[in-house]
Amino acid sequence: MVYRRTPKIQARMDSQRAAILDAAVELLATRGYAGCSVAAVAEGAGVATGSVYRHFGNKAELVVELFRQLVTREVEAVERAAQRPGSAGERVVAVVDTFAARALKAPRLAYALLAEPVDAPVEAERIVFRRAFRDVVAARIGEGVRDGTLPPQEAALTAAAVVGAVAEVMIGPLTSGGEDAVGELSTFTLRALGVPHAGNP
Amino acid sequence: MVYRRTPKIQARMDSQRAAILDAAVELLATRGYAGCSVAAVAEGAGVATGSVYRHFGNKAELVVELFRQLVTREVEAVERAAQRPGSAGERVVAVVDTFAARALKAPRLAYALLAEPVDAPVEAERIVFRRAFRDVVAARIGEGVRDGTLPPQEAALTAAAVVGAVAEVMIGPLTSGGEDAVGELSTFTLRALGVPHAGNP
């Protein structure tokens, strides 16, 4: 006879699953992906390592869900920024500023999401993130080209370049992009888009 | 009594060391960093795995030298491009074009050098590469700002952004930047630098 799972047990399982994911988020933000062994996550969640496998078939499933959760949150933030009123160029800058601000607030997490060495399944999720970010920017560029506020250009390529530029400046190993970098980055972005008189006195 | 090493033995040791490094280069270019286990390198070089340790104290020493060798070659190429006659903007574009052409020629190697998940000592060498590339670009931007052909800007930041943009477009996971991307990238670069009338009809 198969036992049903009572609401109390279900609630406990759900709570445990959430605790596991929360612990993974915390570890990713403080120790990066390299700190996210199953053992470390289990400890952070206050459960046995074997218990992690009750909720996730293997580590890949856990970290893929971890990244999806975080990526979804980041993408929503930049999408909200892209919805603000203003010209196409201004909205792209809003996206850039949003990303930069978030990277400044949680630099380790930003690095983990975009550049840190990770396993293959996670790399795939990372592509999703970069692609989503690029697409948000590309859509605005496309609008700017159509309404004539931006010069003709390959929107997807420009957007990819902007994504790369922002990532390099804010999280790349070359700089510890600080608050002052954000303003410069905005100017760079406007120029790169071809906004008339951007950064050209 | 300690034996001296005869010229013949020294030559053989040198030849073996070179074969090991050559094998590592080949593996990096065909299978990426993940394919560069000590066992694989040894096999490619036609020696026993234990023999690798006669030349390199550990794997880190081997791969650091591997990356240094390759990075030096790449940096020399972009430095040559930067020495060409022309305005500051034109020289930055020459650097960008050179990098792009080399990435098109050996995409897997380019990815390994700039973005593929690697071990920490290699990550440090990668920083050297990006920094060198950025510095070459920043020096030209600085000249352009001084001679008035480029608008005032944070040369280092712009250069980092350009490095990031180029890397994302040519080797990033979002695009398989092809030949047509190179021209667009040049236009993007000129605009980003603030070259008057660049991409602005």
Next chain:
DNA sequence: ACAAGTAGTGAACCACCATTCACACCTTGA
């Protein structure tokens, strides 16, 4: 020619981490 030092070998060893699983304890149903 012989003794001793050195180079080459590849299997054994070690470290690390993901996953499994036997056992203990809790929960469910009658």
Next chain:
DNA sequence: TCAAGGTGTGAATGGTGGTTCACTACTTGT
């Protein structure tokens, strides 16, 4: 209350790759 199903545990297991090392064969010096 008891039997049987379900959950939690953490040590054992297995896989992977870096490194070591006992042994063999070659090299050097007399």
